[in-house]
Structures are given as C-alpha cells and as structure tokens.
Amino acid sequence: MDLNYSPEDVAFREKTRRWLEENVPRQDLKTLDERKAWHRTLYEAGYVGMLWPKEYGGWGATPMQQAIVQDEMARIGAPPPINGLGIGFIGPTIIVHGTDQQKQRYLRKMLTAEEIWCQLYSEPNAGSDLASLKTRAEDTGDHFVVNGQKIWTSSGPIADWGILLCRTDLKVPKHKGISCFLLNMRQPGVEVRPLKQITGLSLFSEVFMTNARAEKDDLIGRLSQGWEIAQTTLGYERGANSLGRVTRYAISYHQLVHAAKELKRGGRPLIDDPVVRARLGKMYAELEVQRYAGLRVLSGLNKGETPGAASSITKLSYTEFEKRFYETALEILGPWGQQMVAGEDFEEVDTSSGEPGTFATAFLWSRAGTIYSGSSEVQKNIIGERVLGLPKEVRADRIAR
Amino acid sequence: MDFSFSSDQQLLKNSARAFLDEHVKPALVRSLIDDPRGESEALWKEMAQLGWLGLSLPEEHGGSGLGMVETAILLEEMGRAALPAPYLPTILAARAIAEAGTPEQQQRWLPAIATGSARATIAFLDNDLSWDLSTATATRAVGAPDRWRLSGAKRFVPWAHVADVILVPARSQKGLSLFFVDPSTAGITMSPAPLMDVAGRWSTLALDQVSVTEMLGPSGQVGALLNSVVLCGAVGAAAGMLGAARRCLDMAVSYAKVREQFGQPIGSFQAIRHKCAEMLLEVENSHAATYYAAWALDAKSEDHAVAASVAKAYVGDAARKVCSEAIQVHGGIGFTWEYDLHLYFKHAKALEAMYGDGDHHRELIVRQVAG
C-alpha cells in the first residue's frame, strides 16, 4: 500500500495545471460553437479521449492520468468537454463491437466533437426495465425502418448521431430480440422535443422516430446482439471516474464553509453554532471518504483490474452522498441556499455536472445521479445479486420465461 | 499509487485470519466472559511469538518496525474475531514510550512488551470523559523534580487490571505531564467498570496521593504526544470496528441466503437485499477510510490528523449501522445471547465511544478545515 503519486504522475499533474492555467477560457462559453472550440483545444492537448487507443485517435493514457486531468479541471473550474456520452462509452462500444468501417467513419469526429452523440435507450415505458423497450426496427432489404419513441435523451437537441437500442425480433424473449444501431439524428424521420428539467434547463429531450432510416452498415455487432452490447455500455457508464466529481464537491464544501462564516444568525456567525459545526464535520468526513474510495478504485483500474459489478458500489456511494451533501448545504444556508441566480451576496458554485450554478442548482442536479444510468434501487439489486450472491427476486417477467 | 495491500501485508492478513479463526472461535470469547482476567495468557504468548506484539516496535527493541497499516490489518482481524485481549492499549502505550521515552525507559518496557511478558495501558479519561486531554485532564501531580503524588480519578481505563504499567496523564505545575504508574502502588484503588462489550475490560482508578517517580516525555508538554497517541487509537478503533462490521455483514448475508419465509429465501426480498447492499457499501467505504488514515499516519502526510478523525467519525457511524442492521436481518435469533452476532455488535459499540466518539472527531475536523 502506497498512496503517494508517482513522480511521473506528479510531473504530469504539474504540466496539466500549467497548461490549464494558460488555456482555460477567461469568459463563460455561451454558444455550442464556443464549447466545441474549447473541446477541440482540450483534445489537441491530449486531454480528451485519453483512454482511447492511439490507433483510433486517442492518447493511450493511464486511468490515473485521466483522473488527474479531471481533477485539475475541476480545481480550476474549467468548462468540461462536450460529447461526454460519446467519448465516455459510445466510442468505446464501437471500438469493442464495431466494424473497421464504422471505426473509420465515426470515431475521429466523435473525439473532435465535430459530431455530437446521444444515447437512445430509455423509453416512456422502459426505464429500469430497459429490455422491455418497444421501438421497432424493420428490415426493408436495403435498410432498417425505425418507429417508436425515446425519452430523457441527454444532449438530444444538439446531437448529430445516437446509439439506439430497438427491437428487431418480436418472437423471442425480451432480452433476445434487441439490436443496437447508430442512428443519424439529422433526418426527417427523427424529431427531437426538448423537455424542461427541474433546474429549469432543457438538457434532455424526447425523440420521436417515424419511419426513420437506419443503415445496415450502422448495425453494431450482430442482429439481436443489442442487449449484450448495452451491458458493455452500461458498465462504462457506471465505472465513470469519481475523482473529479469529488474535487467539485470539495470546492462546494469550502464555499459552504465560507458562507457559514459570513452569514450570521442571532448575531453570531453560523460557523460558531455547534449544530452547524457538527453537520459540516459529518459532511467533510463523508466527502473525504468518497475521495479515499475513489482513489482505491482508481488504483485498481490503473493496475488493469476491472471492478465489474463492484462499480455499482462506487456509483451508489457518490450519488447518494451528493444528495446528502446538498441537502445539508441547503439546511445550513436556509433561503440563501435556494436562490437560483448568483448575485452580489452569493457566489456561483460548481455543480457536479460541471455546469455553473448556485447551491440551489447543485442541489437540484443532485437528484439526477441516483436516477440515471441505473437508479440506486437497481444498483442495490446488482450489488445484492452479483456482488453478495444473494438469491434473485421473484419477478413476473422471470416467471413468464 | 497503490491502495491494495502489498504481498507481505496480504500475507499478514491471511495468517491473522487463519490464526484467529482457529484459536479465537466464539466459544473461546464466551469462555472468557466469567474469567477474572478476561483474557488468555496462552493466547497472548502466541501472539508474541507470531510477532504481533512487537509488530510496530523498533527493531532494536525486539520489534519488526512496521507501521500503522500493518497494525490496522491485525486490529481489523481482531475486531472480526472480537478478540478479548489488551492489544490496542498495550501497543498505544508502547508507541508513546517508543516515541518519547528515554533509552532506559525504552529498554525497560519495549522488549518486555514485544515478548509478551508485559502489558500496558493509558489512563486517558478523567471524570468528565473528554478526549480533549490538554484541557480536560483534572488529575493532579504535586511535587517535583523526581517524585510526585498523583490524585484524581481515571475512568474506563482499558485492561488496567492486567497491566504491568499504566501511563497516567496528570496536570503538574508545569502543565500536562505523563507518568509511569505501577498499578500496585499504595493509594490506587482499582474497580471494574464493566461495559456491554464481552471482548473488553475496563476499570475505574481512584488515585489518592499515589507516589510516582518517573515521567514519560517532556515535563508539562505532553499534549502533542497524547494527541498523536489518541489519533492512533482512533484509527486502531476504526480498524476494529471495520472488522466487527465485516463479520456482521458476512453473517447477515449468509443467513439471508438460507433463511426462508413465504416460501423463499429472505435475501430475495428487496427490503433485505437492499439493506445488505447498503451494509456492503458502508463496509467498503470504511475500509477505504481506515487504511487511508493508517497510511497517512505512517507517511506523516499533511492531512494525517484529519484523515484519522475522518476514519473514526465515519467508521463509527458505519459500523453502528452495519452491526445493527445485521441484527434486523436475523430477526428474533439476532436478539439471543446464544447467537454470536451480539459479540461483534457490542465490541463495535465499545470502540465507537473510545479514542473520541464521532461528535468529538467531527469537531476536530471542522477546527482543521474551517477554523
């Protein structure tokens, strides 16, 4: 056991920090073009697609280096790259399951954010039970025709391409008849309707597909292999790096401490109130434990270990922590914490999504993490069944099979 | 960076697990409940032979010179077995002697501790049970320069009844000092202060003009030394609670796989399965917290004091949750004396209150990170 960063990692961190200090945009990025430009700058510096193999335009870096970059970006408050879904797992899915032609066509433009990607999985009636999805793709001989509806599609309004799960075989049990396609979002048969979220922003959407066209060349893997492919994808999503997140929480924490020193109640600063102190102490302990646990997972990844189902523990841990943390922050701050616009007396904080906002925005955002990419309840099922080996629950769809 | 144990550390863990599984079965723990000493001399000698007693002591005094990570590995396994033995108090006292003792004091005590012929403890708490020793110690030392008389009361002194030496913090004219006290000295009244934990023993000490001649560390300036020993105790206790919690989790999971109600194993009910998943999360986070802190103490990293407090505060809460949920998962059998779960449940509870409870360490954390 040795928790020191290696001299190479320390040097890499130094270099990254210097680069960011010199290159981070001085002003808020407003337009999509500005964000794409920043993304490209990051990519060219070697800070996007870090884990991708070099032959596909990636940088072949170590998980530790990637974590360091995310950490340093959080520290300095750098805007995150875009196309996170594409680079985080759609690309890697294509690398594992795609044809050479698909790799040639899609990967580089994904890395450079020339094309933005979204994930077309969830449907109005297929959420946690994703395999019950109903969107259909029918083989017309020349191409597939897609009909159905997706929902909660992040980045839908700005996406050029989507990774799509749909049903291609109605005669087999539900997990067996699903296929995975790459779908062109810029076509007449695809309509994207933004949905407003509890934060007031519209970062996800509904997607309606009416006789949309999916090319045969854009089938990933074999026909009906979709569920298996989706499992790889979800694995990537859950294994996502938590170190940069923890740094964002830490920054928020120190902003909270700062506020607790400034704000007075009953004539004395909040920080002098033993109840407030106890809450702050508890949150710091939990925050640090998230960091230690993150380092533990990271050191395993760096040695080439794959956490498998155990990554559910990580995801459950930090998303539930995030909710508790912002609940506590709002409890301490009272109505100050519920302001949606940063003003003179109230500074901006980093939300876990990397979007700037107030404590209120961060608080609202914290509700998302325990729902998306496998809700907390689903994670606990996975941990119970696959990590602890507890018996599976009796489920109607299992009996039916 | 590598968060996993080295092969030597893993070997230590495996051999400790094997030894304790074989020699410290629940039946042994139970057999010591009515024993006046509450520990086994034979076991203590075997632990000495295994090198556990000298594990963290300097090599020139018969130790192995290993650190807090290795110590935590042992303490975790001991907690998992609810081992009734004065291990943690003895090594904390040894640590204080190794850190601040004169060569003669080290020579007098450390080899004896390493070979298992001496046990030691520290009487941290006064009547008000505060772990802020610098401000709270009320026991007085009168006299000087080489003979003092101690008067006061010490509470919940772990394993004092088997100790060959008790380190007693007391306030002298110069400030907080630490004294070597021979438990058989006139003026000491020792009475048992039993707690619910069957794997630990505590005593109340009444000190009435107890004559002492030896100090440990600089006269009037042992606040820092004591604080650092309390932090080691905190991390050691976290390791013990982690072990007890893991034992409770293992028992709950095994039980949930075989106990059937409504025609199916109870582990197939989400209410039970989700509890077990949450317990595992707490245990894994506690592992990260304990070993991060142990490493930080060894490495004297900048954040070592915060990390120790984080570990104690976090693991205390986590172990409480895990051990009590384990009882819930077991239903009625979990409430019986016959079933072993309560051994670990109570052991964790005792450690939760020692070396500063969660509230104490949360306050220390805030002082350090927020001022």
Ligand SMILES: Cc1cc2nc3c(=O)[nH]c(=O)nc-3n(C[C@H](O)[C@H](O)[C@H](O)COP(=O)(O)OP(=O)(O)OC[C@H]3O[C@@H](n4cnc5c(N)ncnc54)[C@H](O)[C@@H]3O)c2cc1C
């Ligand atoms: C901010 C955000 C962004 C998202 N982005 C995308 C995206 O880009 N692409 C995409 O495809 N999807 C996306 N999603 C959708 C997300 O994956 C789903 O919301 C999620 O899978 C849950 O499905 P659901 O909303 O239908 O809820 P349901 O599955 O209906 O769940 C409702 C409740 O029932 C519980 N529940 C369900 N099944 C079980 C069970 N077996 N045991 C115990 N409890 C259970 C759930 O935990 C939850 O509490 C996003 C969601 C959010 C919030």
